[in-house]
Amino acid sequence: MRLQKIWLALAVILGGCSATASRDDTSAFLAPHLRLDLPRPMEMGRSVEAVQMLTAHHQGKTYVFEAHLSITPDRVLLVGIDGMGQRIMTVTWRDNSVTMESSPQLPKEFQPGAMLADIAVLYWPESVMRKTLAAAGADLVVDDKSRSVSANGKEVLHAEYQSGSSQPWSGGLHYSNLAWGYDIDVVTVQVQQ
Structure with a gap:
């Protein structure tokens, strides 16, 4: 009986993510x-541990998930x-590679790579993102x-920080990725500084 439970647990874990992609490209x-x-x-300039509740809207559909x-x-x-x-996705981003695992339950409208770009624009320091975006031919405008x-x-992306800070951990x-056609409300709780 115990062996059956172990196999069942292993099948659930292995079945949770079906597609894995790794590339030496960031x-x-x-x-x-x-x-x-x-x-x-x-x-980023520091370590961050955070939990986020996301409510995403795309073409009249609403998706809620935790990150x-x-x-x-x-x-x-x-x-x-x-x-x-x-678990619907796991993304590991290092200096020289990105590995993405996604399950069939991840809506096709939300691509892990696009989410990484959004996260960088929303949270990395202004000076870093200004340089990164300029290299891609884009401009960053920031206010309080x-x-x-x-x-x-x-305009490709627009974010409004409800806490009144451009670095809200x-x-x-609320942000809209106008190019991909989705908008997301994010509530973040930093669990470690």
């Missing part, structure tokens, strides 16, 4: 024609969990409560 698309060379994890985000000088780890508690990215005269934000 670029991600913020928009269909806007490829960013992601900054290095250490350029666990761990940032250290060596790597960024993003784990997405659906409302049933199942928002960040906006434009490319070729069109505790609080909320």
